[in-house]
Amino acid sequence: xxxxxxxxxxxxxxxxxxxxxxxxxxxxxxxxxxxxxxxxxxxxxxxxxxxxxxxxxxxxxxxxxxxxxxxxxxxxxxxxxxxxxxxxxxxxxxxxxxxxxxxxxxxxxxxxxxxxxxxxxxxxxxx
Amino acid sequence: xxxxxxxxxxxxxxxxxxxxxxxxxxxxxxxxxxxxxxxxxxxxxxxxxxxxxxxxxxxxxxxxxxxxxxxxxxxxxxxxxxxxxxxxxxxxxxxxxxxxxxxxxxxxxxx
Numbered sequence: 001x002x003x004x005x006x007x008x009x010x011x012x013x014x015x016x017x018x019x020x021x022x023x024x025x026x027x028x029x030x031x032x033x034x035x036x037x038x039x040x041x042x043x044x045x046x047x048x049x050x051x052x053x054x055x056x057x058x059x060x061x062x063x064x065x066x067x068x069x070x071x072x073x074x075x076x077x078x079x080x081x082x083x084x085x086x087x088x089x090x091x092x093x094x095x096x097x098x099x100x101x102x103x104x105x106x107x108x109x110x111x112x113x114x115x116x117x118x119x120x121x122x123x124x125x126x127x
Numbered sequence: 128x129x130x131x132x133x134x135x136x137x138x139x140x141x142x143x144x145x146x147x148x149x150x151x152x153x154x155x156x157x158x159x160x161x162x163x164x165x166x167x168x169x170x171x172x173x174x175x176x177x178x179x180x181x182x183x184x185x186x187x188x189x190x191x192x193x194x195x196x197x198x199x200x201x202x203x204x205x206x207x208x209x210x211x212x213x214x215x216x217x218x219x220x221x222x223x224x225x226x227x228x229x230x231x232x233x234x235x236x237x238x
Contacts, residue, residue, distance in 0.1 A: 114175065119172050
């Protein structure tokens with residue numbers, strides 16, 4: 001059974017870069033058919049898709065965050081990572097990683113569903 | 128890309144049935160059968176409840192069902208139980224500028 005676990009600092013200073021890693025266990029990140037995803041949830045708010053990556057390295061980002069987001073994959077460690085630059089208090093949120101089942105045969109690569117999810121990690125942006 | 132539209136809250140008594148709607152456009156909900164639903168209890172990660180409009184993952188109670196008509200998808204929970212009290216989110220593939228979109232979420236209260 002595939003499991004995901006987020007790790008990284010829980011406190012980041014404004015203007016710095018938020019860095020999180022998601023470790024995948026119980027399955028290979030290199031198995032095709034999945035996008036490895038980051039999703040966040042501001043306190044008391046809904047879910048916001050950040051972006052996802054295929055094991056080959058192809059990435060897709062939310063346009064509203066695209067200028068600040070980088071998602072990378074390390075297949076040797078079975079991990080993928082999120083970097084969000086120039087953070088502000090508005091980036092304070094619980095960050096989830098999730099596996100997404102890919103859609104094939106569409107013009108814009110997408111996903112059918114997210115499952116499983118990591119437990120989430122709260123990142124607070126504050127000086 | 129605007130979020131899919133869900134009611135902010137719904138409620139029902141134990142044993143009753145409730146339906147949560149998720150309204151989008153022909154570019155997302157109406158155009159593709161890639162709608163999924165998630166249940167989230169406080170402090171927990173979302174859990175997949177329905178995928179591809181109406182399919183239940185293994186282990187999800189058959190009290191949960193999904194459907195779609197036009198640009199609106201629906202999640203129905205029958206035989207409400209106290210443990211169903213949670214937030215529910217829909218999601219859909221979209222052919223617009225961002226390839227996927229979430230609904231704003233619905234808080235289900237079991238009276």
